[in-house]
Each structure stands twice: as structure tokens, then as C-alpha cells.
Amino acid sequence: MTRTNYDTGRGLALLAMMERIRAFERQAELAATRDKLVLGAIHLSIGQEACAAGIMQALRRDDLLLSTHRGHGHTLAKGADPAAMMKELLGREGGCCGGKGGSMHIADFGVGMLGANGVVSANITIGAGAAHGIKLLGDDRICVDIFGDGAINRGPFLEGLNWAAVFDLPVLFVCEDNEWSATTRTADMTGGDGAAARAEAIGLPVQRVDGNDVEAVADIAGDLVARIRRDRRPAFLHARTFRQEGHTYFDPAAYRSQEATQARIAADDPIARHRETLQAAGVAMAELDQIKAKAEAEMQAALSVATAAPFPPDDSVFDEVQDIGSPAEEAV
Numbered sequence: 512m513t514r515t516n517y518d519t520g521r522g523l524a525l526l527a528m529m530e531r532i533r534a535f536e537r538q539a540e541l542a543a544t545r546d547k548l549v550l551g552a553i554h555l556s557i558g559q560e561a562c563a564a565g566i567m568q569a570l571r572r573d574d575l576l577l578s579t580h581r582g583h584g585h586t587l588a589k590g591a592d593p594a595a596m597m598k599e600l601l602g603r604e605g606g607c608c609g610g611k612g613g614s615m616h617i618a619d620f621g622v623g624m625l626g627a628n629g630v631v632s633a634n635i636t637i638g639a640g641a642a643h644g645i646k647l648l649g650d651d652r653i654c655v656d657i658f659g660d661g662a663i664n665r666g667p668f669l670e671g672l673n674w675a676a677v678f679d680l681p682v683l684f685v686c687e688d689n690e691w692s693a694t695t696r697t698a699d700m701t702g703g704d705g706a707a708a709r710a711e712a713i714g715l716p717v718q719r720v721d722g723n724d725v726e727a728v729a730d731i732a733g734d735l736v737a738r739i740r741r742d743r744r745p746a747f748l749h750a751r752t753f754r755q756e757g758h759t760y761f762d763p764a765a766y767r768s769q770e771a772t773q774a775r776i777a778a779d780d781p782i783a784r785h786r787e788t789l790q791a792a793g794v795a796m797a798e799l800d801q802i803k804a805k806a807e808a809e810m811q812a813a814l815s816v817a818t819a820a821p822f823p824p825d826d827s828v829f830d831e832v833q834d835i836g837s838p839a840e841e842a843v
């Protein structure tokens with residue numbers, strides 16, 4: 512697409528972030544499949560990088576973020592250290608959560624990332640609560656709360672959006688709609704017109720965006736974030752994207768047509784699309800390749816650092832984890 516007044520600097524930064532996210536996840540996938548080093552599941556966001564890169568570039572470091580079980584890209588784009596994230600995936604000392612959370616519980620309060628969450632939809636009400644906290648403190652931060660299309664069929668979606676609407680909270684709800692809920696096509700289990708229509712019914716201003724067009728996401732997110740920061744009211748973004756891989760790294764996605772998936776990737780990969788935009792704006796292919804190579808080297812190094820890191824000492828096993836008591840203790 513030809514654009515007038517094209518901001519090449521922003522375009523290159525968006526590409527660099529998407530390449531970093533993809534390279535991180537490719538290394539994480541290798542760590543899991545080739546090296547058998549990942550403790551627990553990981554859910555890759557390959558193909559969804561434009562949402563993370565486009566939205567996070569609109570945020571300040573002190574803005575707050577909540578994410579899902581598919582949150583590596585959001586966390587990285589919010590500014591977290593990839594080596595600390597990789598250590599977390601491998602359960603190592605120095606991980607974002609001391610190696611005790613793993614992929615689905617990555618948090619980094621230093622960059623405002625309050626947590627990934629393995630419980631579908633739970634982060635929606637937590638995000639509303641975080642936004643309410645900002646309101647009570649009276650500062651000018653905002654909260655971005657990202658969830659998948661499957662999450663709109665659980666109660667916290669209604670509760671979180673309604674709470675934010677009623678209390679005028681500074682939160683941007685983002686439905687990152689990749690069409691699938693684990694192994695089920697979301698359209699097959701969703702009544703009515705879906706996420707955006709439900710948000711409109713609750714009274715939120717809604718924007719829809721092609722979530723594989725990183726420039727469009729960045730433009731719309733920039734507007735929405737500025738508006739929320741100024742008006743202190745919630746908004747909703749429905750971003751359509753596509754999950755290129757299986758639900759988890761060990762899911763071969765046999766429930767959907769491989770041909771259709773490959774055709775979709777060929778037509779709609781956000782990185783390939785953005786490279787074309789940059790080339791049309793006059794950026795040399797060699798520069799684009801260099802950005803990719805740099806991202807890959809960075810993430811290979813992150814995996815090496817993580818692989819070399821020790822596991823946390825045995826006597827720290829109960830440090831910094833929630834104390835829910837022990838059945839053995841109660842039996843005594």
C-alpha cells in the first residue's frame with residue numbers, strides 16, 4: 512500500500528519489534544521441541560505480532576498491561592527483557608518470576624506488565640481492577656487489557672467491561688481475535704455478532720482493525736490510547752488476526768485444513784505484509800534482512816543465557832509463591 516507522509520522511522524521500529532517477537536518464539540519453540548527444556552506448555556503468537564507491536568508502541572513504560580496464556584509478544588513489546596523471559600520459560604533463576612511462573616504467568620512489574628494468565632477471561636476483570644486502582648490513585652496512566660476471542664464467552668468479559676463503563680475507568684480492552692479457541696472455531700460457539708457488538712451493547716466506544724496490518728493497529732491504538740489518557744473512559748478494540756500454529760507448541764492443529772492455513776499465511780502474514788510496505792516506501796531489502804538477523808541473534812543469545820542459568824535453589828521453592836497451605840500440614 513502506498514502511503515503519503517510515511518513515517519519510515521516508526522515503520523522500521525514496528526518491524527524490528529515484530530521480528531523480535533517472532534524470533535523469541537521460534538527460539539522458545541526450539542527450546543521446547545528440540546531441547547526439551549521448557550517446563551509446561553507454551554502458546555505461541557506466531558502470526559499475531561502486529562497487535563503486540565502496534566499497541567505497545569502507543570504506551571508509556573508506566574502504563575499497565577494484562578495479557579493471556581499467549582502473552583510473550585505483548586510482554587516483550589511492553590519492554591520486558593527477553594533473557595529474563597526465556598529463563599522464566601525454562602524455570603531458571605533470574606526469570607521474570609524467579610523461574611516459578613513459566614510462560615503462562617510471566618509478569619514484569621518494572622515495565623507495567625501485571626501478568627499473563629492461564630485462566631481464560633480472568634485477566635479482563637483483573638485489568639478492570641487495575642484501571643480502577645489507577646483512577647483511585649488519580650494519575651494519568653492507562654491500562655491495556657488483552658484477551659482472545661474465546662474469552663468473550665465467559666462471565667468476566669461482561670463483568671469487566673460493565674465495571675469499566677460504569678466507573679469510567681482508563682482501560683483499553685483489546686480482543687485479539689485469531690478465530691480459534693484452542694481446537695474450536697470461535698464462531699461455532701458464539702451467539703450474535705461477537706466481541707465488538709457485545710462491547711457496543713455495554714456502551715463502550717468500539718474500533719475494529721485489521722490486526723495483521725501493524726501500521727493500522729499502531730494508528731488506531733495511538734488514537735485510542737491518547738483519548739483514554741485524556742478522557743479517562745474505557746474503549747474497546749477488536750483486532751482480527753490469525754493463529755498460524757497450533758494452540759500449544761505440541762498441537763499439530765489436525766482439526767483445520769493445512770491448505771487453508773498455508774494460504775492464509777501466504778496472504779496475511781503481518782511481517783511479510785509490513786516488509787512490503789517498507790519496501791514500497793523505499794527501504795532496501797538488505798536493511799529489512801538485517802533487522803531480522805539482529806532479532807534472531809538477540810533471541811539465540813537469550814536462549815543461551817537461559818540454558819546456562821541455574822535452577823532456583825531447592826530451599827527457595829516456597830519463596831514468593833502464594834501460600835495456600837498444605838494438606839499434609841493440616842492433617843498433622
Ligand SMILES: Cc1ncc(C[n+]2csc(CCOP(=O)(O)OP(=O)(O)O)c2C)c(N)n1
Nearest residue numbers: 581629630631659660661662689691692693
Ligand atoms: C476458564 C478456562 N476455561 C478453559 C480453559 C482451557 N483453554 C485454554 S486456552 C483456551 C482457548 C482460548 O481461546 P482464546 O481466548 O480465543 O485465546 P487464544 O488461545 O485463541 O489466544 C481454552 C478453552 C482455560 N484455560 N480456562
